[in-house]
Amino acid sequence: MKESVRELMQRFNLEPLENNLFRGQSEANGQRSIFGGLVAGQALLAASMTVPEDRPVHSLHAYFLRPGDIRRPVIYDVDRIRDGRSFTTRRVNAIQHGRPIFSLSTSFQVEEEGARHQTPMPEVPAPEELESDESARLAMAERIPKQFRDDFLRERPLTFRPVTPRNVFEPESREPLKQFWFKVADQVEADRMTHRALLAYCSDFGFMGTAMQPHGMTFWQGNMQCASLDHAMWFYDDFRIDDWLLYHCESPGAAGARGLTFGHIYRRDGVLVASVAQEGLMRLRPGEEPV
Structure with missing residues (x-):
């Protein structure tokens, strides 16, 4: 297993501390x-x-409350709100330095059959026909400030294949639509729930930038302040996080220094496995020039 994937899986091996308390x-x-x-x-x-x-x-709804400290672990305090005959509801506070940095409500359901329909998967090239993000990162490495270059070029646990690549250093204005294939970069031996937790992890990559595209904005601008504000997901079908998945992202609007993005995630066979929604901060700092 690649070292980056091994480290990722270690982070998804939570440590039970007490009844309803876990450390990540x-x-x-x-x-x-x-x-x-x-x-x-x-x-x-x-x-x-x-x-x-x-x-x-089957669903989660969350708010990002404070920046998390990368030097410290995170404590997860689970509130067992409801255990019903069909649905189970939980609320989780992620805590650092005695304060919540993130709040999540999530619902679980007994499996049952019912009516099915879905939005068809867009017609896009297969991932094998597209350039990897790793190749693109190597091509632009010299443009990354030296203090950030090692992190920019380090081995990553995920691999991406954008359908329409974008040069983040020369961003042209384009429609608020982004499509890319992604997967964990090595085989993952884990239960179904861990695959879904890993999909929640993956769903935050490259997502908010969709709302920035019509304005020629990128995360690399020195005068840009970006942050995820809230996040929601709905899960429909099983998948493997180490098989290619297509992320189709669209932004219906932006206002008040916030951008809203919706996304659909598909398996290679066209089955819709999850939908995502997120609003993010995309604030240009006044008086500062982009770098």
């Missing part, structure tokens, strides 16, 4: 705060550890 390790990712998808995935996994295995998660 953070990661040094080149950012000043913990990646939001990691906290979302760990919080979802912590909630599932208080739920019977025959009740898979």
Whole structure:
């Protein structure tokens, strides 16, 4: 197993501390705060550890409250709100330095049959026909400031294949639509719930940038302040996180320095496995020039 994937799986091996209390390790990712998808995935996994295995998660709704400290682990406090005959509900607070940094509500359901329909998967090239993000990162490495270059080029646990690549250093204005294939970069031996927690982790990558595209904005601008504000997911079908999945992202609007994005995640066979929604902060700092 690749070292980066091994480290990722260690972060999704939560430590039980007490009844309803769990500890997860953070990661040094080149950012000043913990990646939001990691906290979302760990919080979802912590909630599932208080739920019977025959009740898979079907939805989550969360708010990012404070930046997370990458130097400290995160404590997950699970509140067992309801255990019904069909549905189980949990609330989770992610805590650092005695204060919540993230709050999640999530629901689990006994599996049952019912009506089915879905939005068809868009017609896009197969991942094997597209350039990997790793090749693109290597091509632009010289443009990364030296203090960030090692983190930018480090081996990553995920691999991406964008359908329409974008040069983040010369961003042209384009429609608020982004499509890319992704997967964990090595084989994952884990239960179904861990695969879903890992999908929550993956769902925060490259997502908010969709709303920035019409404005020629990128995360690399020195005068740009970005942060995930809230996040929601709905799960429909099983999948493997180490098989290619297509992320189709669209932004219906932006206002008040906030951008809203919706997404659908498909298996290679066209089955819709999850839908995602997120609003993010995309604030240009006044008086500062982009770098």
